[in-house]
Amino acid sequence: MKVTVFGIGYVGLVQAAVLAEVGHDVVCVDVDQNKVDNLEKGIIPIYEPGLTPLVTSNFEQGRVKFTTDAEKGVTHGEVVFIAVGTPPDEDGSADLKYVQAVAKTIATHMQKHKIIINKSTVPVGTADKVIATVSETLKELNKDLTFDVVSNPEFLKEGAAVNDCMRPDRIILGTESEFAEKKLRELYSPFNRNHDKIIVMDVRSAELTKYAANCMLATKISFMNEMSNLAELMGADIENVRKGIGSDPRIGYQFIYPGCGYGGSCFPKDVQALVRSANGVGYKAKILESVEAVNYRQKEKLFDYLMDFYKGDLKGNTIALWGLSFKPNTDDMREASSRVLMEKLWEQGAKVQAFDPEAMEETQRIYGNRSDLSLMGTKEATLNNADCLVICTEWQAFRAPDFELIKSSIKDPVVFDGRNLFEPSLMSEYGLHYYAIGRALSV
Ligand code: UGA
Numbered sequence: 001m002k003v004t005v006f007g008i009g010y011v012g013l014v015q016a017a018v019l020a021e022v023g024h025d026v027v028c029v030d031v032d033q034n035k036v037d038n039l040e041k042g043i044i045p046i047y048e049p050g051l052t053p054l055v056t057s058n059f060e061q062g063r064v065k066f067t068t069d070a071e072k073g074v075t076h077g078e079v080v081f082i083a084v085g086t087p088p089d090e091d092g093s094a095d096l097k098y099v100q101a102v103a104k105t106i107a108t109h110m111q112k113h114k115i116i117i118n119k120s121t122v123p124v125g126t127a128d129k130v131i132a133t134v135s136e137t138l139k140e141l142n143k144d145l146t147f148d149v150v151s152n153p154e155f156l157k158e159g160a161a162v163n164d165c166m167r168p169d170r171i172i173l174g175t176e177s178e179f180a181e182k183k184l185r186e187l188y189s190p191f192n193r194n195h196d197k198i199i200v201m202d203v204r205s206a207e208l209t210k211y212a213a214n215c216m217l218a219t220k221i222s223f224m225n226e227m228s229n230l231a232e233l234m235g236a237d238i239e240n241v242r243k244g245i246g247s248d249p250r251i252g253y254q255f256i257y258p259g260c261g262y263g264g265s266c267f268p269k270d271v272q273a274l275v276r277s278a279n280g281v282g283y284k285a286k287i288l289e290s291v292e293a294v295n296y297r298q299k300e301k302l303f304d305y306l307m308d309f310y311k312g313d314l315k316g317n318t319i320a321l322w323g324l325s326f327k328p329n330t331d332d333m334r335e336a337s338s339r340v341l342m343e344k345l346w347e348q349g350a351k352v353q354a355f356d357p358e359a360m361e362e363t364q365r366i367y368g369n370r371s372d373l374s375l376m377g378t379k380e381a382t383l384n385n386a387d388c389l390v391i392c393t394e395w396q397a398f399r400a401p402d403f404e405l406i407k408s409s410i411k412d413p414v415v416f417d418g419r420n421l422f423e424p425s426l427m428s429e430y431g432l433h434y435y436a437i438g439r440a441l442s443v
Contacts, residue, residue: 001025001187004077006102008035008066010046010161010265011119011154012083017051018165020058022190028066029073036066047331047358050162074109079187082130083119083154092272093280094123103130107137107147115148115180121210121270123277127151127174127203148180151203153210158264159329166191171198174206211277214270215288220255221262222294228258228438238438239420258437260392260418261299263326263335268295299340302390305416305435306345309388315349320386320410322379323393323419324356324363331358333366337418338392346372353382357395383409394419403430 001024005016008030020026030036035045042056058064067073074080084098099120106116116134118127127149138145151174156164171188175181181200185192192198201209228238238258246253262268271292278285306314326336333339336359342352351372354363360375367373376382379398383389388410391398399421407413407430414433415422427434 001079001183002077003027003079003081003187004029004073005081005083005119006030006070006073006105007082007084007098007120008032008039008045009083009085010048010158011156012081013044013046013055014048014051014156014161014165015081015083015119015154016064017054017058018162019187020063021054021166023063024187025076026058026064027073027076028064029068029070030066031068033068036068039066048161049159049329054162070105071109074106074114075111077114079115079117079183080106081117081119081152086120086122086273088269088272091276092269093276094121094269094273096122096126096129099126099130100133103133104137107134107143108141110138110143110145110147113146113148115150115183117150117152117184118207119152119154121153121214121266121273122151122207123273124204124207124211126207148175148177149203150175150177150180150184151206152184153206155210155213158332159327168197172206172209173198173200174203174209175200176202211270211274214266215274215291217255218262218267218271218295219287219291221257221259221267222291222298224256224258225261225298225437226294231438232440235440236438237440241438258420259298259394260302260337260341260437261295263299263337264332265334268292268335271295299337300344301437302337302341302392302416302418303344306388306390307348309412309414309416309433309435314345317350317387318385319345319350319352320382320389321352321354322356322382322389322391322398323395324354325359325393328393328395329358331356331362333359333362336392339366341390341392342367342373346370353384353386355379355382356393357397380405380409385411387411388414388416390416390418391421392418394421403427403432407431 003019003024003026005012005028008028016026016028044052044055082099082102084102086094089095130149134147153172173184231238242256245251246256271288275285275288324338326332353374353376355376413431416435420436424434424439
């Protein structure tokens with residue numbers, strides 16, 4: 001099938017590559033010429049396991065093409081995806097200007113029926129706005145054409161995006177058009193083999209499903225973080241509590257890992273956007289407001305531990321920091337807990353010596369050169385002349401470090417762990433003080 005994808009960001013690029021891989025004929029359109037040139041040279045704008053070979057092989061075989069030519073893109077696809085960003089605007093609502101601009105572009109260039117698919121995470125009611133924009137533009141241009149607008153939200157996780165897209169848990173189709181449903185069933189048939197993963201519903205329910213899924217997961221995390229704070233105050237161990245409640249299949253083990261807060265481009269943005277949307281319909285989303293507030297507080301947790309250990313005086317201290325990305329297997333620093341920590345440390349006059357397996361360039365891009373940030377080549381190098389060690393991201397490479405080396409390198413034998421990677425008893429054996437989330441301080 002001929003497919004066009006507007007927006008070569010995370011969602012658009014992965015979706016395009018995966019559709020090309022199963023044999024569809026895909027054209028990707030983006031306004032950024034540099035991005036298009038790079039992709040044609042095999043330079044992929046994001047770090048995502050498995051994505052580079054997937055994109056380059058499909059590009060070489062001519063199944064995916066990249067262009068800035070919107071007219072060419074619109075003409076190509078019978079199915080046109082909108083996968084552009086919906087950044088939060090000042091009040092946290094999703095800003096739809098890019099989505100609407102693409103809708104207008106599609107209407108401007110289309111010469112026959114198009115199925116327009118909203119893949120971006122967009123508030124309930126956006127499909128109606130896209131319909132209005134396309135209809136108005138067609139009318140202005142005196143074009144008598146029909147079209148469908150479908151909500152088909154994406155559920156991929158960064159770091160596992162290719163696999164999530166290749167083997168989706170579910171494919172949500174928000175449409176009441178039989179024609180669009182039939183076409184999209186055909187488009188997605190390679191991903192829908194073993195059992196039917198397609199769930200068809202009305203457009204608004206599909207739009208809300210996306211937010212509800214992310215908000216539910218964010219709620220699970222904030223709930224566990226709240227429990228971890230209680231565990232600390234009550235002398236319990238959150239790791240035992242986690243196993244104890246996760247064994248109930250109604251709760252499950254996933255997304256109940258306590259930590260130094262959730263980050264990334266999705267949970268923070270989507271929780272905020274749904275709170276704003278709720279306000280818009282006159283409803284105060286109290287659970288979601290709390291989820292956000294708890295997460296905000298949790299991102300300060302590591303800093304609070306440091307202030308506790310150093311009795312409120314971090315001036316002149318050098319902190320070794322392992323992990324900068326918001327989670328492992330990505331170089332994405334958006335809303336990362338490491339940023340809250342570093343910025344608070346700098347405010348106190350402390351220095352940071354940091355290492356991350358993938359996010360060093362991104363950190364450099366965000367913070368530039370500053371005297372209180374040193375980006376080190378290895379995790380071991382961060383320890384030289386450091387006072388203590390802090391862990392913000394649970395990269396595999398941090399799970400079995402040389403504890404003897406840590407102990408002998410840092411000035412104060414203390415590790416602050418925002419991801420609960422180690423057993424407190426083991427840390428005691430190595431003579432390390434260990435602050436972990438929701439676990440009694442081990443000395
Ligand atoms: C999330 C959802 O998991 C995807 O299903 C969704 O498609 C995506 O948002 C999106 O809307 O595009 P992602 O942001 O890539 O995916 O990352 P997650 O793996 O969900 O992790 C988010 C954050 O939660 C990370 O900071 C992670 O460290 C934190 N987390 C996760 C916890 O603190 N505890 C947990 O138990 C799980």
